[in-house]
Amino acid sequence: MTILMKIKGDLLEARKSDHPVKKNLISTLYAETAMLGKNKGNRPVEEITDEETLAVIKKFIKGAEESYQISLANNRQDKAALAQEELDILKAYLPAQLSEEFLEQFVKDFLERSPQKGKQVIGLIMKELNQHYQGQFDGRKANEIISRLI
Structure with a gap:
């Protein structure tokens, strides 16, 4: 449905x-x-x-x-x-949202395997998040987590 x-x-x-x-x-x-x-x-x-x-x-x-x-x-x-x-x-109509802990772990894992560092990696992480979890996370919250961890 x-x-x-x-x-x-x-x-x-x-x-x-x-x-x-x-x-x-x-x-x-x-x-x-x-x-x-x-x-x-x-x-x-x-x-x-x-x-x-x-x-x-x-x-x-x-x-x-x-x-x-x-x-x-x-x-x-x-x-x-x-x-x-x-x-x-x-x-109530939104899909289940990813937890903050899951987003942090996703970002940490991405940073470990990514050769790029610094601000240019933000777009890459957001792109991968959107590919796998579109509509399941708050973009502002994800951006805050990424900025904090890089």
């Missing part, structure tokens, strides 16, 4: 349970993801890949994180709680 089909099932469930935040968020997420197919060659929803769906989910997460930060800065606890609820819903 693709991520988009899971979203569609969750949308039906949210409509039945009458959970307004979840219903509105998932409805918007599904509609925007479905538009990808229409915008890219009028493809049916079933042909939208998990990578395309994950890109939309990450865009929504970024928006919810920004909303959360702004709400906290403006002392709007109600809006911050809403943004946090949206983040929790959205993050």
Whole structure:
């Protein structure tokens, strides 16, 4: 089952349970993801890949994180709680994230077998991480770990 089909099932469930935040968020997420197919060659929803769906989910997460930060800065606890609820819903669709310990070990192993040293190795490590674990790690966190270990 693709991520988009899971979203569609969750949308039906949210409509039945009458959970307004979840219903509105998932409805918007599904509609925007479905538009990808229409915008890219009028493809049916079933042909939208998990990578395309994950890109939309990450865009929504970024928006919810920004909303959360702004709400906290403006002392709007109600809006911050809403943004946090949206983040929790959205993050459930992401694949399991790699632990910080795993990322550190991956970087250490890469540095041991790599002849290159210094800042130029950052791009190589990120490239290899993306090849093997795309969507399963936070790029900022990985970059911090790499910078700390080189």
